[in-house]
Each structure stands twice: as structure tokens, then as C-alpha cells.
Amino acid sequence: MNEKDDSSGYKGEALEAIRKAGAEIGDLIRITKDGEVYEGILIPRSEYGDKKHIVIKMKTGYNIGVRITSDARVEKIGKGSKPAFIVPSQPEQDETLPRVTIISTGGTIASRVDYRTGGVRPALSASDLYSVVPELADIARIDAQILLSLFSENIETKHWTQIARAVAEEVAKGVKGGVVIAHGTDTMGYTAAALSFALQNLPVPVVLVGSQRSADRPSSDAASNLVGAVTLAAKAPFAEVVLAMHETSSDTGIAVHRGTKVRKCHTSRRDTFKSVNASPIARVQNQKINMLTDDFKRRDHAKKLVLKPRFDDKVALIKFHPSMSPEVIDWYVEKGYKGLILEGTGLGHIARYCSETISNAVSHKVIVAIASQCVWGRVNMNVYDSGRDLQALGVLPLDDMLAETALVKLMWIFGQTKDPEEAKRLLKTDIAGELSPRTLPDKIDNE
Amino acid sequence: MNEKDDSSGYKGEALEAIRKAGAEIGDLIRITKDGEVYEGILIPRSEYGDKKHIVIKMKTGYNIGVRITSDARVEKIGKGSKPAFIVPSQPEQDETLPRVTIISTGGTIASRVDYRTGGVRPALSASDLYSVVPELADIARIDAQILLSLFSENIETKHWTQIARAVAEEVAKGVKGGVVIAHGTDTMGYTAAALSFALQNLPVPVVLVGSQRSADRPSSDAASNLVGAVTLAAKAPFAEVVLAMHETSSDTGIAVHRGTKVRKCHTSRRDTFKSVNASPIARVQNQKINMLTDDFKRRDHAKKLVLKPRFDDKVALIKFHPSMSPEVIDWYVEKGYKGLILEGTGLGHIARYCSETISNAVSHKVIVAIASQCVWGRVNMNVYDSGRDLQALGVLPLDDMLAETALVKLMWIFGQTKDPEEAKRLLKTDIAGELSPRTLPDKIDNE
Numbered sequence: 001m002n003e004k005d006d007s008s009g010y011k012g013e014a015l016e017a018i019r020k021a022g023a024e025i026g027d028l029i030r031i032t033k034d035g036e037v038y039e040g041i042l043i044p045r046s047e048y049g050d051k052k053h054i055v056i057k058m059k060t061g062y063n064i065g066v067r068i069t070s071d072a073r074v075e076k077i078g079k080g081s082k083p084a085f086i087v088p089s090q091p092e093q094d095e096t097l098p099r100v101t102i103i104s105t106g107g108t109i110a111s112r113v114d115y116r117t118g119g120v121r122p123a124l125s126a127s128d129l130y131s132v133v134p135e136l137a138d139i140a141r142i143d144a145q146i147l148l149s150l151f152s153e154n155i156e157t158k159h160w161t162q163i164a165r166a167v168a169e170e171v172a173k174g175v176k177g178g179v180v181i182a183h184g185t186d187t188m189g190y191t192a193a194a195l196s197f198a199l200q201n202l203p204v205p206v207v208l209v210g211s212q213r214s215a216d217r218p219s220s221d222a223a224s225n226l227v228g229a230v231t232l233a234a235k236a237p238f239a240e241v242v243l244a245m246h247e248t249s250s251d252t253g254i255a256v257h258r259g260t261k262v263r264k265c266h267t268s269r270r271d272t273f274k275s276v277n278a279s280p281i282a283r284v285q286n287q288k289i290n291m292l293t294d295d296f297k298r299r300d301h302a303k304k305l306v307l308k309p310r311f312d313d314k315v316a317l318i319k320f321h322p323s324m325s326p327e328v329i330d331w332y333v334e335k336g337y338k339g340l341i342l343e344g345t346g347l348g349h350i351a352r353y354c355s356e357t358i359s360n361a362v363s364h365k366v367i368v369a370i371a372s373q374c375v376w377g378r379v380n381m382n383v384y385d386s387g388r389d390l391q392a393l394g395v396l397p398l399d400d401m402l403a404e405t406a407l408v409k410l411m412w413i414f415g416q417t418k419d420p421e422e423a424k425r426l427l428k429t430d431i432a433g434e435l436s437p438r439t440l441p442d443k444i445d446n447e
Numbered sequence: 448m449n450e451k452d453d454s455s456g457y458k459g460e461a462l463e464a465i466r467k468a469g470a471e472i473g474d475l476i477r478i479t480k481d482g483e484v485y486e487g488i489l490i491p492r493s494e495y496g497d498k499k500h501i502v503i504k505m506k507t508g509y510n511i512g513v514r515i516t517s518d519a520r521v522e523k524i525g526k527g528s529k530p531a532f533i534v535p536s537q538p539e540q541d542e543t544l545p546r547v548t549i550i551s552t553g554g555t556i557a558s559r560v561d562y563r564t565g566g567v568r569p570a571l572s573a574s575d576l577y578s579v580v581p582e583l584a585d586i587a588r589i590d591a592q593i594l595l596s597l598f599s600e601n602i603e604t605k606h607w608t609q610i611a612r613a614v615a616e617e618v619a620k621g622v623k624g625g626v627v628i629a630h631g632t633d634t635m636g637y638t639a640a641a642l643s644f645a646l647q648n649l650p651v652p653v654v655l656v657g658s659q660r661s662a663d664r665p666s667s668d669a670a671s672n673l674v675g676a677v678t679l680a681a682k683a684p685f686a687e688v689v690l691a692m693h694e695t696s697s698d699t700g701i702a703v704h705r706g707t708k709v710r711k712c713h714t715s716r717r718d719t720f721k722s723v724n725a726s727p728i729a730r731v732q733n734q735k736i737n738m739l740t741d742d743f744k745r746r747d748h749a750k751k752l753v754l755k756p757r758f759d760d761k762v763a764l765i766k767f768h769p770s771m772s773p774e775v776i777d778w779y780v781e782k783g784y785k786g787l788i789l790e791g792t793g794l795g796h797i798a799r800y801c802s803e804t805i806s807n808a809v810s811h812k813v814i815v816a817i818a819s820q821c822v823w824g825r826v827n828m829n830v831y832d833s834g835r836d837l838q839a840l841g842v843l844p845l846d847d848m849l850a851e852t853a854l855v856k857l858m859w860i861f862g863q864t865k866d867p868e869e870a871k872r873l874l875k876t877d878i879a880g881e882l883s884p885r886t887l888p889d890k891i892d893n894e
Contacts, residue, residue, distance in 0.1 A: 151832075153767075153798050157769060160769075184793075266821050268794065269823075269824065322607075322634050322637050322638075325760075327782070347633075347715065349598065349633055351600050353601070377714025378714055408769075
């Protein structure tokens with residue numbers, strides 16, 4: 001290796017020690033330092049690496065970075081085959097494959113751990129991607145761009161607008177494959193809903209993808225999710241906003257969820273995303289797409305995208321709980337909020353003592369609508385007096401819409417209109433699969 | 448039948464028409480009125496029935512009330528056997544059976560539809576119960592009392608106190624069976640958590656039970672849930688606060704959930720309650736109890752109940768969402784709130800732009816703690832900078848505690864102490880099974 005054209009990424013003291021040991025990427029090495037012995041396969045560093053650390057993949061599958069001080073000894077103890085994920089340079093692109101654009105917004109899938117700081121940095125150039133996931137070269141020609149570098153809890157409505165516009169630009173360029181959006185999983189469900197409303201009449205699929213474990217962890221889902229997402233963008237028959245992630249906790253397949261029906265349901269599992277009050281629309285297994293429904297919008301390059309990227313922040317989600325202060329509703333009204341999504345209990349109930357403030361909100365033309373904190377099932381405000389009374393106050397039941405999707409939808413609606421009557425009409429109209437008719441299979445809507 | 452000692456419950460015009468037809472409870476009758484024909488089994492009326500309606504159970508299993516006007520014709524068209532659920536009077540009580548107290552707080556399980564108004568009224572005298580669920584007489588001697596008549600969305604912290612005290616009174620009487628609490632399902636999970644903290648060192652089980660379908664619906668779960676709950680109160684080896692409801696959407700069994708680990712997860716399904724980050728502790732099938740764990744507190748009549756029934760309302764649950772106004776946190780601080788449970792995203796994250804207001808809350812000695820809106824999984828605020836930064840501000844991670852349970856717990860804690868440091872210590876200490884150690888089976892905590 002020499003410093004100039006060194007694809008290993010090592011520099012300075014670290015590179016010197018590796019050279020002295022005669023080791024190459026993929027070799028088994030031993031580092032002895034301060035009486036501790038570290039053995040593992042030498043792996044390449046990212047462009048962000050410092051000059052002082054050597055990174056090895058240990059038998060456990062975990063990577064560690066060892067700081068090379070003057071007393072550290074580095075030995076090569078075995079000749080390794082190059083690990084599969086190391087591709088020295090970007091592969092030749094197969095011109096017959098569709099182009100797929102990957103837009104990165106940040107999150108675990110788009111990041112690499114910096115071994116010096118323990119921090120995580122975005123890394124999503126096309127060559128980064130090919131080096132981490134070489135299979136991509138067999139599926140599509142990838143264009144990669146870093147739009148944002150945010151952990152997704154920091155994603156706001158203005159970012160949804162940015163992402164929607166970035167997708168529209170790719171579509172305008174006539175990208176034949178679809179667009180993949182790499183996103184942190186925390187609020188990926190909200191962004192999926194936002195794009196579902198903002199990007200209408202899509203000619204190609206828009207696939208959100210994330211990972212629950214970073215690429216340097218042995219159980220990482222980053223590569224398999226990305227392969228699934230790019231496969232969908234390149235080949236899927238549908239043209240909708242979807243979210244693609246592990247279907248189960250094993251590695252068998254990638255589930256494809258409609259953007260308005262999906263929710264993060266576990267803090268750490270790889271199959272954290274679930275379609276709620278709906279089934280996944282497709283499954284990807286070994287790069288084969290299996291559609292699970294006929295009810296989808298079809299890919300059609302003749303379609304002209306309708307971009308509606310504006311959102312209004314003056315909408316809030318309030319989860320009701322016993323002894324909740326009703327005054328918090330007044331506060332939102334005073335702050336000029338235009339819409340409130342209440343997460344009621346059960347079939348869509350809120351304590352009677354909140355009636356007055358709710359009625360006050362409605363009289364100020366604030367749209368008040370109720371989804372259920374149960375998460376699953378359909379709001380039905382005709383069964384009990386409490387629900388009927390709330391409707392009489394002017395509160396709208398949100399049927400089987402997810403509370404999170406309802407929030408995003410109302411934010412989007414007020415990006416389109418200022419008229420509360422039109423807003424109500426839109427809220428109760430199915431726009432992107434967020435509202436389903438009552439007749440669903442028993443297992444989903446067993447009433 | 449004669450009006451005076453009429454166990455059918457009919458009065459006035461309705462009773463007269465039934466007599467004229469020579470019909471008795473259980474007979475198949477036909478009512479012709481306004482050109483419409485209604486056929487079904489004559490069923491008894493509740494004590495709240497008016498004089499004008501006859502109630503029949505139709506072939507579909509649904510009951511309807513037909514108003515008897517002067518032009519209505521009632522005929523007996525078949526001699527019926529008495530439906531199984533009709534027991535003319537309270538059965539002899541078997542003195543060898545344990546006494547079980549059923550405390551009703553309202554909700555679907557404790558109610559009957561008034562066919563005149565369509566409204567629902569509480570009805571839970573012991574004889575009502577025996578007439579609806581005669582099996583109860585074989586399990587326990589029932590004492591029934593109506594403590595509250597509330598749909599559970601109207602249950603507040605003061606009601607938790609009332610219920611806890613009512614249970615303590617029964618325990619003080621030396622009830623050998625346990626106590627069953629009939630409760631609306633909407634907030635039954637919150638109340639189960641509340642009682643778990645308020646009733647410590649229980650000598651007998653306390654079993655919350657509800658139903659998703661009222662007793663007059665063919666698919667009602669009221670009777671089977673009640674039989675399961677009374678079985679547990681009478682015979683279970685444990686002495687904890689639990690919630691007992693259908694385990695699956697079929698009728699196979701009743702799952703027993705620990706009071707701090709249970710959540711309503713479907714608006715209408717009978718198996719709506721799920722243990723979250725835990726497994727049910729027992730199952731009841733055909734009045735047989737099958738314990739699913741050894742880790743429970745045992746029934747022991749020598750134990751002396753520790754009653755801690757006070758709660759403080761100045762605690763709120765805030766569900767974070769993209770573009771949430773951080774000022775709402777300031778509002779709660781200004782209102783003198785002592786604790787805020789934030790439902791963060793993923794592993795326990797909140798947007799960075801909220802840091803300032805969170806820091807302000809902490810500096811005002813408000814306890815700020817984070818659970819996850821994912822519902823399932825464990826908060827881990829050491830994985831990403833965002834989590835570490837929040838902890839540095841003084842925010843507490845709530846591990847695998849449900850957000851709803853955390854709210855209730857902090858309300859309870861401030862009923863016990865005013866000292867924020869003691870409150871923090873209690874919040875992070877397992878009191879009633881609400882916090883589990885990290886090592887859980889893979890299927891629950893797959894990290």
C-alpha cells in the first residue's frame with residue numbers, strides 16, 4: 001500500500017504500522033498494546049478516519065478501532081481472503097439496468113461509525129454504497145446524493161418539503177427506475193405519510209428505507225434493506241410511496257408498506273415497521289418482488305407527477321390520558337393552531353370534562369378530529385353516547401387512519417387550503433390509501 | 448304471568464300483549480306491525496324496561512325491542528325451551544366456595560342496553576350477574592357492588608383512589624376470594640397500573656375485567672371474561688393486580704396480564720389487551736388456571752395490604768411528533784406541573800430544537816422522562832448522540848416501561864412524595880413489575 005492511491009483508507013501512523021507488518025486488507029492481524037491482545041481481520045477505514053486507529057473485525061463480528069501508540073505492536077498472523085464487502089473501485093455500470101436515485105436524509109442506514117469519536121457520520125456516495133453493498137451493481141445504476149444529514153427525530157415539515165422537491169427533480173429528469181430515500185427509522189413513518197400526500201400521480205415508485213442496526217454491526221439490516229429498496233425502485237410494478245424494511249426478525253424478506261399505513265412499532269427490532277389496519281402490499285425476497293394485492297397504482301412513465309409539497313406546522317397531535325388538563329386544548333387555540341388530532345381512547349372517546357374546551361376550539365374554526373390511541377382498529381363514534389356527543393360538538397372521527405398519518409395529513413391539508421370546510425372535506429376523503437372502507441378481512445377489523 | 452311477581456320484567460301494554468298471546472319467556476313469537484314482521488325468542492326485560500317494548504332475540508342473535516302500539520299483533524308461534532341464561536332467581540350459594548367481591552365501575556361489561564333509549568345503563572347486582580352468567584354460582588359466592596357508573600374515558604385519578612380504597616375495604620373484611628373490578632376497557636390499562644402501585648403487598652388477587660361487546664350482542668365476551676375473572680379471584684395462586692380478557696379473537700382462553708404491562712391495542716377486537724415487553728402471567732381455560740411464569744407474588748391471607756391510594760394530577764403525557772411546538776413544554780412548567788412523560792421516537796429521542804425548553808423544565812425541578820411511542824421495545828438513550836444529549840440535560844430514560852404506565856406511576860409517586868430527588872429514585876425503581884431487566888427472550892427484546 002502507498003499513501004497516495006491507498007484504497008484502504010489508512011493514513012499516518014496507522015498506515016505505517018500496517019505496512020511494517022506487511023498486512024493487507026482482509027488479513028488476520030494481532031495488535032498487542034498495554035498488555036491487551038486484539039485479533040481480527042483488518043478492514044478498510046472510511047474517508048473520515050484519523051491517522052491513529054486501526055480497525056479490525058473481531059471473531060464476534062464486532063469491529064473495534066485500536067489506537068496505535070508507540071508501544072503498540074502490529075503483526076500479521078494470517079493471510080485472509082478479501083472480505084466480500086470490499087470492492088476496490090466502483091464497478092462497471094450495466095447500461096441496460098434502470099437508473100435509481102438514492103437520496104439520503106441521514107439516519108443509521110446512511111451512516112458509518114467514526115471509530116475515533118464513536119460518533120456517526122453520513123456516508124452515501126455511490127461508490128460508498130457499491131463498496132458496502134456490491135449487489136446493487138447488478139440491480140440498477142445508482143445515483144446517490146446526500147440531501148440532509150439528520151437523525152430523523154430532527155426531521156420537520158420543512159424537510160418533508162425539501163425531500164418531496166428533490167424527488168420531483170429526479171422524476172423531472174425522467175429517471176426510469178424509482179427513487180430510494182434513505183431515512184432514519186424514528187420518524188420514517190411520518191415522512192412516508194408526508195410524501196404520500198405531497199407526491200401524487202407518481203410515474204415511478206418512491207421507496208423509503210432505513211436500518212435498525214448500523215452497517216458495522218453483525219446483525220445489520222442496512223444492506224438487505226437497501227437491496228430490497230433498490231430492487232423495488234428498479235422493478236416494482238407499482239408507483240406509490242412505500243416503506244421497505246425487514247418483515248420478520250429473521251432475514252427472510254423485506255415487507256413493503258403503503259406510506260400512509262405504516263408505523264414504527266418496536267424500538268430495536270429489525271421488523272419494527274408494521275402496516276396498521278392494512279397488509280403489506282408486497283414482499284421482496286432474493287431480489288424477487290411478490291405483489292400481495294392488486295390494489296395499487298401502477299408504474300407508468302407517461303404519468304405526470306403532481307407535486308404538492310407544502311405543509312403547515314399549526315397542527316398538533318394530543319394524546320388524551322386520564323386527568324389530562326383540558327386547558328392544553330385552549331392553549332393551542334390561543335396559539336393560532338388550525339387543527340388538532342386527538343388520540344382518544346378505544347373507539348374514539350375523550351373525557352366528558354373536555355367537552356367545553358373542545359367546543360370552544362370548534363367555535364374558533366379549529367378542526368378537531370379523533371383517532372385512537374389503541375393504534376389498531378377503527379374509530380367508531382356512534383356506539384356510545386360519549387362518541388355521539390363529541391360528534392355533536394363538531395369533532396370528526398378518523399375511521400381507520402393512524403393518528404400519526406392524520407397529523408401529517410392535516411398539516412398537508414393546511415398547506416393546500418385555508419378554508420376549514422374544504423379542510424374537513426379533504427380530511428375525510430381518501431387521498432393516498434390512508435382511509436379504508438369498513439369491509440376488511442376479519443383478522444384486521446374483527447368487530 | 449301476573450304483574451306482581453313477574454320475573455320477566457315486562458309491564459303495562461307490553462305485558463298485556465304477551466299475556467294475550469299466551470306467550471312465555473323463551474317462546475318463539477311473531478310481532479306484526481306497520482306491515483313489518485319480527486320473529487324471535489321472547490327474552491326478559493331489565494328492571495329499567497318501559498311498558499311499551501317487547502324484546503326478542505332474532506335468528507341473527509341480535510336482540511331488538513319492538514314498540515307495542517294499538518295496531519301491533521303479537522302471536523306465539525312456537526313453544527321454546529327457556530334460554531340457558533335465564534335463571535328465575537338467585538341460586539343457592541355453596542358455602543364451601545370462596546367469597547369474591549365484584550366492584551363495578553361501569554363500562555360495557557357492567558351495562559345493559561335500554562331498548563327504549565338505545566342508551567346503556569349499569570346493572571350489576573349479584574342477582575343480575577347470576578341471571579346473566581349462572582356459571583358464577585359454581586365458582587364463588589358473589590358479592591356485587593356498584594361503586595361508579597362511568598364509561599372509562601371519564602375515569603380520573605380521584606376514581607383510582609376510590610377504587611383502591613374500595614378494594615382495601617373488601618380486603619379488610621377478610622374476603623378469602625379476591626376482588627374483581629368491572630371496568631370500561633378504554634382506560635382499563637391505566638387503572639390497572641394505578642391499582643398496581645396503590646395496592647401493595649396484596650393477600651388476594653385483584654382482577655380487572657371488561658368486555659368489548661355488550662352482553663346483548665351475539666359475540667359478547669362479557670360472560671366469558673367475567674367467568675375467567677371470578678375464577679382467578681377465587682382460585683389463582685397469585686396476589687397481584689392483573690387484567691383478564693380474551694387472549695385471541697376466538698373464544699379459547701382468557702389471558703392474564705400484569706397490571707403495569709398491559710395496553711389496549713385494538714378499538715374493537717375482543718383480544719384487544721396485550722402484555723407489552725412481557726408475556727401474560729397466566730391463562731384461564733374452562734375455569735382452569737395455567738400459570739405461565741413462576742415469577743409472581745403469592746396469595747397469602749397472612750399478608751397485610753399496604754394501601755397507597757393518592758395520586759397527583761400535575762403530571763402529563765406528551766407525545767412528541769415532527770414540528771411539535773416546544774412551547775407546550777413551557778406551558779406545563781408554567782402551570783406548575785411536577786412531571787412530564789415524553790413519548791419520544793425510537794430508542795427515546797426528541798428533536799434537538801426542544802432541548803432548551805426541556806432544559807428549562809429540568810431547571811424548574813420538573814421531572815422529564817422518556818418512553819417510546821413505538822410502544823414495544825426498550826428505550827436506550829446511549830446509542831445515539833441525541834439520547835446522550837437528552838440525558839445530559841437531566842432527562843430520565845424509562846427503559847421498557849409503557850408510556851401510559853410511566854404517566855400513572857409518576858402521578859402516583861407525587862401522591863407519595865414532594866421531593867423531586869426521591870421521585871426520580873422511585874421512577875427508576877421497579878415497584879410493581881413495570882421495569883424489567885434487560886435480559887428477555889429474543890422474541891420480545893430482540894436487539
